[in-house]
Amino acid sequence: MRFMQIAARVLCAAGAAAAIGPAHAADDYPSKPVRIVVPYPAGGSTDTITRLLGQALAQRWGQPVVVENRGGASGMIGTDEVARAKPDGYTLLMNGSGPHTVNVSLFENISYDPVKDFEPIIQTTTLPLLMVVPASSPHRDVQAFVGWAKANAGKVNYCSIGPGSPSHLAAELFKSSAGVEMTHVPYKGSGPALVDTIGGVCHVLFDSALSAGPHVKSGKLRALAIGTEQRAASWPDTPTVAESGVPGFSAYSWTALFAPAGTPEAVLRKIQKDAAEVLASPEITERLQAQGALPGGGSSAQLAAFVDSEIAKWAKVIKDGNITVN
Structure with a gap:
């Protein structure tokens, strides 16, 4: 009986310590430098x-807060590194839509599981894609372009910034959603794709507002629509693709903060809370919008649901379009 009483007390003490431990860890967090891995080269x-x-x-x-660039293999090198890191909150991942929701359907034998190997923290930004045509194009809205494309099946091309890129996948989603036929012409990066769209070689291009936006504002390109679900504050007069007659269409890049699976819940809550307050500040909002980004926010649960929906959406697009990166 005496042994059982002692054992019970030890178990109770252990349980209390476990309950107090995570909260105490969060109170002290961070007590040393925090590393955020970016799975892309510097400057992007x-x-x-x-x-x-x-x-x-x-x-x-x-x-x-130390930012480390671990680019390569379509973002998979840096992403895999964080998946294998110690789950203590001191190694985080700022990931994008490609490595976290597209690559799992685009590549075979991917070395990490984007859901099981990570704890979602907060979506940090949305990066709008603009649907642009040459300034010389006769089309001034999405419906005019769709009507022309349907009447010229087999003669219409779209350019992208590379196979498997958001630019490529957005155009494939547009094809299926609008019911048009277009031929893919891939480029190595945004620069050459923009040059040939401005020159009229490409009939249409989906590209980030950060890259394509200056050419729209200078009059070299015409923006028919934006790929986000709602109009963007930085492009208030540009309608969404969905409101332009392609219901349900949404395609854009995004960034979000993740931690290795097993990171203490209390630490995750602190990071999420602090990041949300930073993202909501007027100074950061203004600076992000100057970069062509829309500030993010929301809960960890909302990010988890969003990641699941993005994985499913792009898996279908990739399968239906028989998309490969070869």
């Missing part, structure tokens, strides 16, 4: 967004 939009957010979090936390 995700890298810029991460450094902006990292600076703001460092000021709030009183600890350095």
Whole structure:
């Protein structure tokens, strides 16, 4: 009996320690530098967004936030590194739509599971895609373009910034949603695709507002629509593709913060809360919009549901379009 009483007390103490431990860890977090891995080279939009957010979090936390670029293999090298990192909240991942929701359907034998290997924290930005045509194009809205494409089946092309890119997948989704036939002409990056769209070689291009936007504002391109579900504050006069007669269409890039699976819940809640407050601040909102990004937010549960929906959506597009990266 005496042994059982002692054992019961030990178990109760252990349970209390376990209950207190995570909260205490969150109270102290972070007590040392935090590393955020970006699975892309330095200088891109995700890298810029991460450094902006990292600076703001460092000021709030009183600890350095170190951004490390681990580019390569379509974002899979850096993503895999974080999947295998110690789940203590000191190694985080700023991932994008490609490595986290597209690659699982685009590549065989992917080395990580985007759902099981990560804890979702918060969506940090939405990066709108603009549907653009040459300034010389006669089409001034989506319906005019759709009507022309249907009347010229087999003669219409769309350009993309590369196979498997958001630009490519958005156009494939548009094809199936609008019921038009278009031939894919892939380019190696946004620059050459924009040059040939401006020159009239490409009939239409889906590209990020950050890249294509300046050419729209200079009059070299015409924006027919934007791919987000709602109009963007930075493009208030540009209708969405969905409201332009292609119901249900949405296609855009995004960034979100993740941690390795098993990271303490209390630590995840603290990161989410602090990141949400930073993203909602007027200064960060203004600076993100200057980069062509829309500030994110929301709960970890909302991000988890969003990731699931994005994986399913792009898996269908990839399968139906028989899309490969070869």
